[in-house]
Each structure stands twice: as structure tokens, then as C-alpha cells.
Amino acid sequence: MSLQPFHLAIPVYDVPLARAFYRDVFGLEEGRSAEAWVDFNFFGHQLVIHSHPKTPSQENATTNPVDGHDVPVPHFGVVLEWQQWEDLAERLKSFDTQFVIEPYIRFKGQVGEQATMFLLDPCGNALEFKAFKDMGQLFAK
Structure with a gap:
């Protein structure tokens, strides 16, 4: 069985900050984007950051x-x-x-x-x- 790329959409409460992190720190290539979301090539997989209010797990990780x-x-x-x-x-x-x-x-x-x-x-x-x-x-x- 060959592996296929996964798609994962995650919440971020600051799109510009998260965009800079994934682009600059990880060096990920950007794909499509709009004001509220950005696609990234995440080691061959599709990671999408989406604007969303802070979640409980982002505030206090278990x-x-x-x-x-x-x-x-x-x-x-x-x-x-x-x-x-x-x-x-x-x-x-x-x-x-x-x-x-x-x-x-x-x-x-x-x-x-x-x-x-x-x-x-x-x-x-x-x-x-x-x-x-x-x-x-x-x-x-």
C-alpha cells in the first residue's frame, strides 16, 4: 500500500503570526491562501491554518x-x-x-x-x- 498525503486543518488565533512561524521557522512552502487561512506543504502533506478563536487545548494543554x-x-x-x-x-x-x-x-x-x-x-x-x-x-x- 502506498501512503497518500494527509490533509489537516488546525485552528490559529493569529494567522499572520502562525503563517510566519510555519513559513520561516519550518521553511514550509505556502500554497493557496486567503485572509483567514493558509495552505502549507507540510513535509509532503497538506496543513492548513484557519483563523479561529483560542481553543481550550491551546490555552491549557493536557x-x-x-x-x-x-x-x-x-x-x-x-x-x-x-x-x-x-x-x-x-x-x-x-x-x-x-x-x-x-x-x-x-x-x-x-x-x-x-x-x-x-x-x-x-x-x-x-x-x-x-x-x-x-x-x-x-x-x-
Whole structure:
């Protein structure tokens, strides 16, 4: 089965600020846009930011414990190739990104070992980026 790009529309309460973040910090290419929304090429997927009042999860994120860290819920992101993940981590650090969970190796030496990092966009949407040296571990138990 070949993977198809996903489409995800997220709420942002400040479109210009979020637009600058996704464009400049992540270096994402913009697609179509209007005053209240912007499409981005999000690592081959379609991410759309939409103007929306602040949501409860943007104001006060809930967390769940995973591998000794408080993971924000909800969150979204992409599983990247290992080198892409390392490059993104360095890019984000170069922008003095405040991480919710700093880039690290989760489940080290266990089934499902992965690189991961969490951050918030300027409107409080939580993002996770991860990578596996062995993509066969993506769904391993």
C-alpha cells in the first residue's frame, strides 16, 4: 500500500503570526491562501491554518506521561527520515525554539526506539516530530 498525503486543518488565533512561524521557522512552502487561512506543504502533506478563536487545548494543554515525559494532548506531526529529523531539530534550535520536550531518543534500547521532539506553534498547537532508524518499528509492540 502506498501512503497518500494527509490533509489537516488546525485552528490559529493569529494567522499572520502562525503563517510566519510555519513559513520561516519550518521553511514550509505556502500554497493557496486567503485572509483567514493558509495552505502549507507540510513535509509532503497538506496543513492548513484557519483563523479561529483560542481553543481550550491551546490555552491549557493536557498531558499524558510517556517514557518519563509529559506529552501534550492533542498533538500532531510527521514521522521523518532519521537525517530529516536531525536536520529539523538543528533548524529549530537555530531559531531558539522553546521545546515542550527537547529532542531525544525515546524507548532507548527497547521495541519502538525512536527520536522525538515536541514544541508548540505560536498559537499553542502541539507538534511532535519523530524518526525511526528501523521504520519496521513504527507499529511494533
